[in-house]
Amino acid sequence: xxxxxxGFRRGPPAALGQDLARPSGRRAPGAAMATAxxxxxxxxxLSIPKPVAPVGSYLPWKKAGTIVYISGQxxxxxxxxxxxxxxxxxxxxxxxxxxARLCAINLIAxxxxxxxxxxxxxxQILQVQGFVNSSPDFTDHPQVINGCSELLVEVxxxxxxxxxxxxxGNTSLPLGVAVEIGAVIEVE
Numbered sequence: 797x798x799x800x801x802x803g804f805r806r807g808p809p810a811a812l813g814q815d816l817a818r819p820s821g822r823r824a825p826g827a828a829m830a831t832a833x834x835x836x837x838x839x840x841x842l843s844i845p846k847p848v849a850p851v852g853s854y855l856p857w858k859k860a861g862t863i864v865y866i867s868g869q870x871x872x873x874x875x876x877x878x879x880x881x882x883x884x885x886x887x888x889x890x891x892x893x894x895x896a897r898l899c900a901i902n903l904i905a906x907x908x909x910x911x912x913x914x915x916x917x918x919x920q921i922l923q924v925q926g927f928v929n930s931s932p933d934f935t936d937h938p939q940v941i942n943g944c945s946e947l948l949v950e951v952x953x954x955x956x957x958x959x960x961x962x963x964x965g966n967t968s969l970p971l972g973v974a975v976e977i978g979a980v981i982e983v984e
Contacts, residue, residue, distance in 0.1 A: 831916070832916075832953070833915040833916060833918075833951060833952060834915065836950065836951050836952075836953075837904075837951060840947075840950060840951065842901060842951075843874065843901075844901060844904050844905050844908060845874045845901070845902070845905050846905065847902070847905040847906045847908070847909045848869070848872060848902060848905070850867065854867055855867065856906050856909070857906050857907075857909065857910045859910060859983075862919070862982050862983055862984070863922070863980060863981070863982055863983075864907070864910045864980070864981045864982075864983055865978075865980050866903055866906045866907065866910070866978055866979045866980070866981065867906075867978055868925070868927070868976040868977060868978040869899045869902035869903050869906065869976065869977055869978070870899065870902070870969070870970065870971065870973045870975070870976050871894075871895035871896070871898035871899050871902075871973055871974060871975055872898070872902065872973075873898065878971055878972070878973055879891070879894065879895040879898060879973060879974050879975075880971065880972040880973055880974060881895075881929070881972075881974045882929050882930060882931055882974070883928055883929060883930040883931065883934045883936070883937075883940060883965075883974065884930050884931035884932075884933055884934030885930075885931040885934075887929075887974055889936055889939050889940060891974065892928065892939075892940035892943070892974050892975060893939070893940055893942060893943030894943060895940075895943070895973070895974040895975040896926065896940055896941050896942070896943030896944040896975045896977060897943040897944060897946075897947050899943075899944055899975055899976065899977040900943070900944040900945075900947040900948055900951075900977070901947070903944070903948075903977060903978075903979050904948075904951065907979075907981060910981075910983065911983055915952075917983045917984040918952060918956060918981055918982075918983055919956065919981075919982045919983060919984055920955075920956050920959075920981065920982045921948055921952065921956065921957055921958070921959040921979060921980075921981050922959055922960065922979075922980045922981060922982055923959055923960045923961060923962075923979065923980040924941065924944055924945060924948070924959050924960075924961035924962075924977060924978075924979050925961065925962060925977060925978040925979065925980075926940070926941035926944065926961060926962065926963040926964070926975065926976075926977050927964060927965075927966050927969060927975065927976045927977070928940050928941065928963060928964070928965050928966065928974070928975055929965075929966055929967075929968060929969040929972070929973065929974050929975065930965040930966065930967075932967070934965060935965075937963040937964060937965050938963045940963065940974075940975060941961065941963035941975070941977070943975075944975075944977050945959070945961060959979075
């Protein structure tokens with residue numbers, strides 16, 4: 797308890813995650829979470845690249861109040877390589893999940909950009925929108941998009957990273973990529 801300092805909260809010791817240096821008891825924006833998120837990224841051995849600039853007439857993300865809409869991200873590596881292929885026509889579910897995981901990494905890069913470099917400002921991932929390049933008889937779209945969903949939960953934790961989603965099949969995607977994924981998030 798902090799006593800006798802104007803503007804500071806009086807009462808019992810702060811609960812886990814609260815910051816006594818802030819009068820409201822809330823943590824400084826991004827303080828503890830950014831450290832936790834960045835630590836999990838490091839523990840997972842991930843590298844979050846600079847966000848890819850759009851190649852068309854659209855924005856990579858658009859913020860409306862505390863909601864951020866992130867445009868579809870494709871499985872483009874830092875070396876500019878693409879994971880291309882058609883699920884159900886020579887491209888395995890494991891390869892599709894790897895492509896979805898790379899899309900998640902690129903989504904995180906856009907989140908970081910939308911949050912001025914502070915992933916701790918991500919309050920929750922609301923929705924993931926998954927598109928799978930697949931043959932007409934392929935029906936395991938959800939398993940493929942799990943590559944993205946699982947990584948987002950690993951990075952942000954269950955409370956922030958769990959989300960609603962859809963996973964649909966398409967007969968083609970831009971540049972022949974195996975997967976394209978967009979997202980909607982809430983930020984501080």
